[in-house]
Amino acid sequence: MTMQIENHPRSKKAGRVKVIQPRTNRDSGSLTSAHPSLGYTNGRDNHDSRGIKAYAAQSATAALGPFGIQRRDVGVHDVQIEILYCGVCHSDLHQIRNEWNMTVYPCVPGHEIVGRVTGVGREVKKFKEGDLAGVGCMVDSCRTCSSCQAGFEQYCEHDPVQTYNSKDTHLGGVTYGGYSKSIVVDEAFVLHVSDKLNLAAVAPLLCAGITTYSPLRRWKVGKGQKVGIVGLGGLGHMAVKFARSFGAHVVLFTTSPEKGADAIRLGAHEVVVSKDQGEMNKHLNSFDFILDAVSAEHDINAYLNLLKLDGTLTLVGLPQKPLGIAAFNLIGRRRQFAGSMIGGIAETQEMLDYCAAHGIVSDVEVISMEQVNEAYERMLKGQVKYRFVIDMASL
Numbered sequence: 218m219t220m221q222i223e224n225h226p227r228s229k230k231a232g233r234v235k236v237i238q239p240r241t242n243r244d245s246g247s248l249t250s251a252h253p254s255l256g257y258t259n260g261r262d263n264h265d266s267r268g269i270k271a272y273a274a275q276s277a278t279a280a281l282g283p284f285g286i287q288r289r290d291v292g293v294h295d296v297q298i299e300i301l302y303c304g305v306c307h308s309d310l311h312q313i314r315n316e317w318n319m320t321v322y323p324c325v326p327g328h329e330i331v332g333r334v335t336g337v338g339r340e341v342k343k344f345k346e347g348d349l350a351g352v353g354c355m356v357d358s359c360r361t362c363s364s365c366q367a368g369f370e371q372y373c374e375h376d377p378v379q380t381y382n383s384k385d386t387h388l389g390g391v392t393y394g395g396y397s398k399s400i401v402v403d404e405a406f407v408l409h410v411s412d413k414l415n416l417a418a419v420a421p422l423l424c425a426g427i428t429t430y431s432p433l434r435r436w437k438v439g440k441g442q443k444v445g446i447v448g449l450g451g452l453g454h455m456a457v458k459f460a461r462s463f464g465a466h467v468v469l470f471t472t473s474p475e476k477g478a479d480a481i482r483l484g485a486h487e488v489v490v491s492k493d494q495g496e497m498n499k500h501l502n503s504f505d506f507i508l509d510a511v512s513a514e515h516d517i518n519a520y521l522n523l524l525k526l527d528g529t530l531t532l533v534g535l536p537q538k539p540l541g542i543a544a545f546n547l548i549g550r551r552r553q554f555a556g557s558m559i560g561g562i563a564e565t566q567e568m569l570d571y572c573a574a575h576g577i578v579s580d581v582e583v584i585s586m587e588q589v590n591e592a593y594e595r596m597l598k599g600q601v602k603y604r605f606v607i608d609m610a611s612l
């Protein structure tokens with residue numbers, strides 16, 4: 218099966234112009250207990266029999282296939298989005314194969330969502346029908362804990378509601394993600410998307426983009442710093458673009474020598490094939506910051522040894538098995554080993570705005586929904602340049 222590179226911005230689809238207002242009796246009577254103050258309508262009451270087309274995994278060993286899901290009716294603070302594109306993150310693959318031992322089946326993955334608003338609740342302020350909109354890895358959080366109050370909803374002390382495979386506080390069961398035709402999300406967790414950028418190439422910004430932008434900002438990556446990015450995949454290629462854009466000297470570490478030319482084109486100043494010990498040794502004790510975006514087991518000590526005094530290695534990759542850290546590699550130069558998970562809503566909007574201002578998008582290969590199983594296999598073989606994005610018109 219052949220796949221096509223998307224070169225041209227998709228023409229805008231006219232949104233269905235329909236304002237969905239909750240009925241008065243729902244407004245007053247049937248608010249869910251999860252967020253009573255926010256005026257959600259109660260999903261169970263609104264549950265209907267309409268099937269929304271989606272793709273789901275039914276077990277850890279099954280291929281994804283067609284599946285019908287429900288979405289809640291549009292509550293007063295909700296935005297209904299027709300999904301146009303959804304990126305394919307390696308986390309989707311970890312999840313559908315239950316590599317983190319937390320997947321509930323059927324599982325509808327997808328958290329790099331862009332689309333067009335087709336309905337808004339009465340109290341919605343930020344969006345109107347026809348707007349472009351994005352949804353990332355979270356669709357809600359407690360909003361009251363210190364993390365949420367500080368704008369770090371991803372670190373909500375009560376755990377954020379993930380876009381898929383989280384407890385669905387409206388309909389019961391688990392949340393279903395973006396491999397589907399539409400989604401309904403509280404406006405507080407919906408992002409504005411620029412109409413100046415290729416929409417398919419914007420989708421991966423909602424996870425791969427923010428997951429790399431956030432730690433690079435947090436550790437103040439910029440001019441005068443030597444920064445390493447480990448792994449040229451969906452996250453890694455966005456990290457290279459951002460680190461270069463922020464002014465750092467960027468070194469890309471890869472296990473795939475054939476990706477070298479791409480890495481330079483994407484913004485790396487140097488490329489190191491990590492299997493080449495001689496090349497690795499040339500960079501010992503020299504990095505201010507390293508971002509590790511590798512999806513599988515690998516030797517983390519090889520990268521700790523490249524940090525200079527007080528340098529930081531931040532992990533964003535989520536390998537299935539624990540990584541073994543040798544204590545001497547940390548203490549010797551007062552090195553720091555850290556982790557980072559996606560980004561808060563405000564920072565995600567900041568990242569999207571930064572991308573719009575600087576013309577930054579993901580390098581994508583657009584696929585049809587039925588190609589997703591093949592895409593996973595290619596992702597595992599490192600044959601993606603550098604993010605698969607599903608065209609939901611094919612569903």
Ligand code: NAP
Binds near residue numbers: 447559
């Ligand atoms: P991806 O596109 O598959 O890229 C992963 C890259 O890791 C590959 O391109 C490859 O780069 C490298 N790699 C793969 N297997 C390796 C191995 N055995 N040894 C060394 N390097 C290897 O995946 P992704 O979507 O970017 O996601 C990367 C990881 O981040 C996943 O574990 C994902 O779950 C996680 N993630 C975390 C967050 C977060 O919030 N922290 C968010 C999203 C995703 P080279 O070919 O260049 O070596």
Ligand code: ZN
Binds near residue numbers: 306307308328424425
């Ligand atoms: Zn992701």
Ligand code: ZN
Binds near residue numbers: 360366
């Ligand atoms: Zn919270």
